[in-house]
Amino acid sequence: MRIMNRLRARPTMVVLVAVLTVGLVATGAIGLFDALDSADSGQAGGQTPAPGNAASPVAAPGMDALGDAPKGAGYTDFGEQCPDVECVRIVGVTLKDGEHKQDSDKASDAAIDKVFKHLLDNGWARVLPNNEQDPDEVPLGESYLTDGQVLITATPVNAPDASAGLMLMHAQEPDS
Structure with missing residues (x-):
């Protein structure tokens, strides 16, 4: 007790x-x-971090993935940007012969169309966004292009001599 x-x-x-x-x-x-x-x-x-995590992001594809610029256009490499696990390369597209002096939206669309058509002619494939089925209903600049190794999409750039921008990243299998 x-x-x-x-x-x-x-x-x-x-x-x-x-x-x-x-x-x-x-x-x-x-x-x-x-x-x-x-x-x-x-x-x-x-354990030691694996390549590709935030501690060591995967390098962006090189400019050589684009090949030569289409006739009447030029590329400007704005370098790698590494916001997360994978780095991307931002590339400016400049239209020659004064085409970039027109309305900026028209110039951007013209630059993207020129580059995308050039890449499609060189064996790249078009990937439609958001499970779209009809490529005629999707503007070319809202699509992605891939050669199986690299994925390209249009992106805005803020450079006085660039009509449009491209973002290059590594292509990946779905859910990988």
């Missing part, structure tokens, strides 16, 4: 609550540090 009275005493309860609270906080802190460590490494267990 004497032991039960001591366990019910206020000082004993305070000590037990303090020990329990410290144990819970310590366990939570250890779990938090483990979770942060595995998030930083990209894999559970603190």
Whole structure:
């Protein structure tokens, strides 16, 4: 009976609550540090990060993937941008012969059409967005082009001499 009275005493309860609270906080802190460590490494267990994760993004395709620019156009490499797991290459398209001086939307559409038609003539394939079925209903600039290794899409660029922009990235199988 004497032991039960001591366990019910206020000082004993305070000590037990303090020990329990410290144990819970310590366990939570250890779990938090483990979770942060595995998030930083990209894999559970603190292993070395695999290529392609945020710690080492995959390099963007090179300019040589585009080949030569179509007649009347030129390319400007704006370099790699690495926002996440994979880097992309931004390329400006410049129309020669004063075509870029027309309305900017028309110039952009003309530049994209010229480059996309040139690439399609050189064996690239067109990928329609959003499960579209009829290519006649989708403007060429809203499609993607691929050669199986590289995927290209139109993107806005803010450069005075570029009529349009392209974004080059690695082609991937769906759900990969």
